[in-house]
Amino acid sequence: MAAFTAVIEDIKRQGIDEAHIICLGDVVGYGPQPAECIDIAMGLRVTVCGNHDWAVLHEPLGFNRIARQAIFWTRSVLKPGAFSFMGRKRKHWDFLRRLPRSFQDGDYLFVHGSPRSPIDEYVLRSDLDEILGEMTPKLRENFEKTPWVAFCGHSHIPVILTSQPAYYNPRDYYDAELHLNHDYKYIINIGSVGQPRDRDPRACYCILDTSTPSIRYRRVEYDIAVTQELIRKNPDLDDALADRLEIGA
16 A cells, blocks of 8 residues: 555646546555555546456466465455445445456557456567567557557556557656657556566556657655565565565566
8 A cells, every 4th residue: 555655646746636547457466455455546537457356356367376365365355244235345345346347548548458358468578579570469469459559557567569569668758758659559568556576666657648648657666664564464465575575576
């Protein structure tokens, strides 16, 4: 929750209201405060379903031991009783159940995984061979399903790919604008708020300016130690989840 709160506060400092924020899923699944994170997400414009959100509701298929253990604990915290029809747990559970697989606003598509498989497919830099100027069939299909710009997460690693084909380094657009060209399509991975994996422990998010149109990335410092302590105090969450936060991996 510390990372989520820090990002929301930074977004507000940019003059952006919570009613304009779109969350790309995995609100729960690894962290020690799932209910509190859902409370924040409920105040946003849209949240799409991530693979961890889906796993809490169903089954953590294909998850490693640490992630699966975290899912089972998260479910135990969030799932209401059979005869519970009201209250905080029911509201949180129903919120997860109603998360859409994707959200589209004009030419902008928002998913957790990929345009062709919104919940659980990775889009990676390795899907594009810059030297040969070729993309994998998977990436080609995803661009075919992209209206113009698709935003995704899932890998926790920021990536900007275009149908030219080309790759842009997100680090070049930390507080700098990348103007979007209508001559080709974009698939943009916004990185991760709560668990970055690009060796930068700061929370990561992206601002879309539809009037320009352009995007820019923001990296936000937060009190990692607070979240680490909560994880380490929880016997159902592996300490590795705390350790990785300080190295961004």
